[in-house]
Amino acid sequence: MLLTVENAHKSYGALAVTKGMSFSVEEGETLGILGPNGAGKTTLFNLISGDVSLDSGIVHFNGQNITTLAPFQRCQSGIGRSYQVPHPFGNMTVFENLITAACFGGQMSEPEAYDVAEEVMNSMGLTSLANQQAGSMTLLNRKRLELARALATRPKLLLLDEIAGGLTEPEAQELVTELKKIKAKGTTMIWIEHVVHALLSIADRLMVVNFGEKLADGEPMSVMNDPEVKRVYMGIEA
Amino acid sequence: MTVHTQHINMTRTPLPILPISLGVLFLGTAITMPFWGQAYWLHEFVNISCFFIFAMMWNLLAGYGGMVSVGQQAFFGLGGYFVLAMGNLAGVSPFIGIPLAAILTAIMALPLSKLAFRLNGGYFAIGTWVIAEVVRLTVANISIVGGGSGTSLTAFRGVDRVFRQHMTYWIALTCVVATVALILLFLRSKQGLALQAIRDSEVAASSQGVDVIRMKLAVYVVAALGCGLAGALYFASNLRISPDAAFSVNWTAFAIFIVMIGGVGRIEGPIIGTFVFWLINHYLSDYGTWYLIGLGGLAIVMSLYMKDGLAGFIHRKTGKDFLSIKRIYRSK
Numbered sequence: 001m002l003l004t005v006e007n008a009h010k011s012y013g014a015l016a017v018t019k020g021m022s023f024s025v026e027e028g029e030t031l032g033i034l035g036p037n038g039a040g041k042t043t044l045f046n047l048i049s050g051d052v053s054l055d056s057g058i059v060h061f062n063g064q065n066i067t068t069l070a071p072f073q074r075c076q077s078g079i080g081r082s083y084q085v086p087h088p089f090g091n092m093t094v095f096e097n098l099i100t101a102a103c104f105g106g107q108m109s110e111p112e113a114y115d116v117a118e119e120v121m122n123s124m125g126l127t128s129l130a131n132q133q134a135g136s137m138t139l140l141n142r143k144r145l146e147l148a149r150a151l152a153t154r155p156k157l158l159l160l161d162e163i164a165g166g167l168t169e170p171e172a173q174e175l176v177t178e179l180k181k182i183k184a185k186g187t188t189m190i191w192i193e194h195v196v197h198a199l200l201s202i203a204d205r206l207m208v209v210n211f212g213e214k215l216a217d218g219e220p221m222s223v224m225n226d227p228e229v230k231r232v233y234m235g236i237e238a
Numbered sequence: 239m240t241v242h243t244q245h246i247n248m249t250r251t252p253l254p255i256l257p258i259s260l261g262v263l264f265l266g267t268a269i270t271m272p273f274w275g276q277a278y279w280l281h282e283f284v285n286i287s288c289f290f291i292f293a294m295m296w297n298l299l300a301g302y303g304g305m306v307s308v309g310q311q312a313f314f315g316l317g318g319y320f321v322l323a324m325g326n327l328a329g330v331s332p333f334i335g336i337p338l339a340a341i342l343t344a345i346m347a348l349p350l351s352k353l354a355f356r357l358n359g360g361y362f363a364i365g366t367w368v369i370a371e372v373v374r375l376t377v378a379n380i381s382i383v384g385g386g387s388g389t390s391l392t393a394f395r396g397v398d399r400v401f402r403q404h405m406t407y408w409i410a411l412t413c414v415v416a417t418v419a420l421i422l423l424f425l426r427s428k429q430g431l432a433l434q435a436i437r438d439s440e441v442a443a444s445s446q447g448v449d450v451i452r453m454k455l456a457v458y459v460v461a462a463l464g465c466g467l468a469g470a471l472y473f474a475s476n477l478r479i480s481p482d483a484a485f486s487v488n489w490t491a492f493a494i495f496i497v498m499i500g501g502v503g504r505i506e507g508p509i510i511g512t513f514v515f516w517l518i519n520h521y522l523s524d525y526g527t528w529y530l531i532g533l534g535g536l537a538i539v540m541s542l543y544m545k546d547g548l549a550g551f552i553h554r555k556t557g558k559d560f561l562s563i564k565r566i567y568r569s570k
Binding site for chain 1: 428431432434435437438439441442443444445446447448449450451503564565566567569
């Protein structure tokens, strides 16, 4: 297993957002996460990336207990993350955003980082925007950069938080094509998404989260046909 | 500067020729100034150098590190007190004492950072100010350095006045050049990327592998070093120190003014800002209260209509950065 989360608990005051969740992801696998708003999906990512610390529970990654590591250490150990709302380094160019990620997340020298940045820009279609200030870009391009920057850290595990949200249908298709290429290279992914058909086109496994608990976990189509999932997520009474 | 020819398609911004040649011209003129300039101008230059170095450090701290401190006068004052104490009590020549005082100030910043870093944003600003006040009150109770009424620098007794003025001037000039060069080189380095990333988004920087806490501590200590240097220089030149003068919040207020006018988070910002500040200070400071009201008014107008300062305005109009730290991508 590349990632194992055991009995994760997290509360904000009286509000329990993660209630003893356990799951794991195999190397090379793509896990899709679905769930209503406020179900605790992003919190789950925060617990894996270290932005939020666990109240109790253990996170193992790549054979190492990373429960107490800081976010930057988790990134360096191979967890790349994109945020739901893109956080570009707004006053830096696209190219500089990527070399920063490669230099620090990927722990490379600057010349090595330049090569990685170029490669990522080419594959993400950002080359023509290389010298543009990241803060001045359109939403689609900022989302692309968000993904590209996570890739530039050379992650073993990629956490994608609603990167298709707010995109038009052709844009979402383009993104899925990119993700398929990344998957083909063997990168493990966890993808939170409300654009269900995009998610289903790539996920090997689907997990549904509700009120901080795991509702279903398994083969995508059987999870989608689960009456409880239909009721909670799609509002269809069986 | 081309970085590694095997990666030929990427280049760094070339080191800017025009500003560098202007810099060399300025340096040539400046180095020889004691031989043809009046003592008044030498003294004026030393004073303004202190403001400049102090403002550069505030810009590094706030503009790049995102740490808006209102308490940098703590380090300015400590630098001053260290140089006077070493001179008067241990007989250390202030010419050697100035860099030593800066280093001692940086060491003091380590424990103080433990307090300051517990706070964030606006609380950090207030907290640093409180720390500076505590330092002021503490120093005012140390009778060996004159307590509340301060002391004079006696270590220069017997040193020829002209020699002292020339030496102080050259030290100031060296400090100015070293400050600009070090900050420029630092921001162009790999660590400079991390600092700019932190300035733009701390959350994203740490999610991209940047050790934000260590980086901020490094910047805080370096800024203390620079502020200590400025203070040491200022009081070695002015020969007299008191807690109220050394730890006045005005030092930081002027630095903020300089950086805001020049352009926050831009290396040229404090250079342009200091020049503007010097002009205003030199020609209008006789107007007393109105001068201060004017400075405040100008700062408000700038922050409303020209947030990126004069340096940012010039950049927008000409598309040029005069001391660029950008990395430019060129495709094959």
